[in-house]
Every structure is written in C-alpha cells, then in structure tokens.
Amino acid sequence: MSDNTDLPSTYPHPVRLAIIGGTGIASLTHSGFTPVAVLNPTTPWGSPSSPITILHTPHTTHPIAFLARHGAYHQFLPSEVPNQANIAALRSIGVRSVIAFSAVGSLREEIKPRDFVVPDQVFDRTKGVRPWTYFGGGVVGHVGFAEPFDHRLSQVVAGVGEKVLGQRGGRLHMGGTLICMEGPQFSTRAESHIYRSSIPNAAIINMSCLPESKLAREAELAYIMICMSTDYDCWKSDEEPVTVETVMGNMKANAETANALVSAVLEELVKEEHAELVAANHLSGATRWSVCTKEGFFGSDFRSL
Numbered sequence: 001m002s003d004n005t006d007l008p009s010t011y012p013h014p015v016r017l018a019i020i021g022g023t024g025i026a027s028l029t030h031s032g033f034t035p036v037a038v039l040n041p042t043t044p045w046g047s048p049s050s051p052i053t054i055l056h057t058p059h060t061t062h063p064i065a066f067l068a069r070h071g072a073y074h075q076f077l078p079s080e081v082p083n084q085a086n087i088a089a090l091r092s093i094g095v096r097s098v099i100a101f102s103a104v105g106s107l108r109e110e111i112k113p114r115d116f117v118v119p120d121q122v123f124d125r126t127k128g129v130r131p132w133t134y135f136g137g138g139v140v141g142h143v144g145f146a147e148p149f150d151h152r153l154s155q156v157v158a159g160v161g162e163k164v165l166g167q168r169g170g171r172l173h174m175g176g177t178l179i180c181m182e183g184p185q186f187s188t189r190a191e192s193h194i195y196r197s198s199i200p201n202a203a204i205i206n207m208s209c210l211p212e213s214k215l216a217r218e219a220e221l222a223y224i225m226i227c228m229s230t231d232y233d234c235w236k237s238d239e240e241p242v243t244v245e246t247v248m249g250n251m252k253a254n255a256e257t258a259n260a261l262v263s264a265v266l267e268e269l270v271k272e273e274h275a276e277l278v279a280a281n282h283l284s285g286a287t288r289w290s291v292c293t294k295e296g297f298f299g300s301d302f303r304s305l
C-alpha cells in the first residue's frame with residue numbers, strides 16, 4: 001500500500017461525498033479511483049483519526065474523500081475513535097454526505113457472512129464513555145434522531161447494490177436494526193440472545209455507528225452505514241463464537257465488494273438528479289430550531305466550519 005506522502009496537502013474544491021472506512025477497509029483500492037491529495041485538517045475537537053485522502057473517480061468533477069475510522073494502522077479502539085474531529089474535519093472540507101462502512105455480526109440466520117445490510121434503525125448499547133455531541137459548554141441543543149439514517153441515500157444504494165452483491169454471490173438486505181455496543185470485548189451469549197429476542201427488528205451488531213451517526217446529524221450531514229456481515233456473533237449454536245480472525249477473513253472478500261459498491265453508487269450519484277442529495281440541501285439549516293440557548297449568547301459553532 002502506498003502511503004501517498006508525495007501528494008499535495010491541499011485540494012482546491014469542496015468535496016461533497018465522503019466514505020468512512022472501518023475494519024478491513026483502511027483505503028479505497030478500486031482501480032478507477034486515483035488519490036490526488038492527502039489532507040490533514042485540524043479541528044476544535046482535535047485531529048481526525050487519519051489523514052483524509054481525496055480521490056478522483058472516473059467522474060473527475062465528483063471527487064470523494066476517504067477517512068479511516070480506526071486510523072491508518074487500525075490503532076483506535078471503537079471507544080477511542082475521535083468522532084467529533086472526524087465529522088468536523090469532513091464538514092470543513094465541504095462534505096455534506098457520508099457513506100460509512102462497518103464490519104458487523106449477524107443476528108439473523110438469513111444474513112449470512114459476506115452479505116451486506118443497510119440498516120434503518122440503531123439501538124444504543126454503548127456505555128456513555130464516548131464524547132457524544134457538539135452541544136454543551138453553554139450551547140444547548142437537541143436534534144431529532146428518530147430516523148437515524150438518510151432514507152434517500154439508502155435508496156440509491158438499494159438501487160445499485162443488489163446487482164453488485166448478486167455478482168459476488170451475496171445479498172443486500174435493506175432495513176433492520178443495528179445494535180451498537182461498547183466493546184472492545186464481543187457480546188456474551190446471554191446478551192446476543194437478548195438482542196435477538198427483545199430488540200425490534202434486531203439484525204446486526206457493531207461497535208462504531210454511535211456517536212458517529214449522531215454527530216453527523218448534528219452537523220447536518222446526510223449519513224448512512226453500509227454494514228458488511230462477517231460472523232454470527234455468538235448466538236448460533238452450530239457456529240463458533242465470533243473472533244477477530246473470522247471477521248478479518250471475511251473482510252478480505254467484503255472489502256472488494258465494498259469497493260465495487262462504492263464505484264456503482266458513485267456512478268449513480270454523479271447523475272444530475274442526485275446533485276441536491278449529495279449536497280444534502282434537504283438538511284441545510286435543519287438544526288436551526290434545535291438550539292435552545294438565546295442567540296448571541298454564543299459565538300460560532302460547527303456550522304461555521
């Protein structure tokens with residue numbers, strides 16, 4: 001893997017779409033993507049978990065930004081990921097839409113390892129140890145999160161994803177509840193069974209959707225998570241409980257599929273009819289009425305980045 005150290009550290013245009021890569025996806029390797037710049041933005045919340053690589057795609061008027069959630073060397077635990085800096089850094093370079101990838105355990109028989117899932121709900125099983133919000137420190141705000149993922153972006157993935165997965169012998173499942181746990185230890189069998197039996201539509205489990213998706217909502221970014229199944233967690237009596245080895249093994253195949261899916265999604269998103277979606281115009285100003293604090297009491301917030 002090239003570290004791209006010879007590339008410029010600035011990029012002259014706003015980049016609207018970002019990909020956040022998780023476990024097993026520390027870079028985008030599709031042959032159609034050419035790295036053209038590596039940015040190291042700093043934010044009031046510190047540095048992001050990795051440099052942000054700008055890639056040109058076959059559609060050069062639509063560059064994309066890539067950020068490695070756990071760092072270039074996978075050195076950040078899920079609980080240690082600097083989510084506030086990541087989302088703020090992306091927003092500061094112009095990003096308005098985020099497609100995040102995640103390796104997940106399956107809580108359902110029909111979601112097999114190497115299938116992909118685009119969840120429509122998330123259930124919080126983190127422990128309150130992760131910096132959580134851009135509000136606080138004198139600015140009180142509450143954003144809606146009833147629908148945690150951007151429906152329109154999900155529809156674009158649904159439209160092209162079935163074919164990409166089908167060509168690789170997998171399935172794309174639309175909808176379902178993603179359980180986000182703290183980790184880093186995996187679940188006990190008791191927990192895994194309880195998730196399956198008591199959480200509505202429980203489908204998959206990971207350690208990284210929160211607070212990433214909540215911060216994206218506060219920053220008025222359209223956000224979805226494409227989840228790549230790697231294991232059956234530990235609820236299935238005829239399977240070995242999840243290990244990192246199993247996850248990494250399946251992520252080798254999943255990473256190739258993810259690259260092909262990003263390429264297909266981009267081919268669709270560059271169409272004029274999606275320009276407003278990628279710019280997330282439907283979310284611009286959405287948090288205006290979320291702030292309770294008297295105007296003028298505070299100076300600037302993340303929206304001025």
Ligand SMILES: CSC[C@H]1O[C@H](OP(=O)(O)O)[C@H](O)[C@@H]1O
Pocket residue numbers: 021022023024069070078101102103104183206207208209244247
């Ligand atoms: C290495 S298994 C657990 C690890 O995998 C997932 O990472 P990501 O969501 O960044 O792909 C999961 O959330 C855990 O962080």
Ligand SMILES: Nc1ncnc2[nH]cnc12
Pocket residue numbers: 103104105106181186187205206207230231232233234242247
């Ligand atoms: N079973 C599991 N639990 C939590 N995170 C995961 N990531 C991949 N598999 C997982």
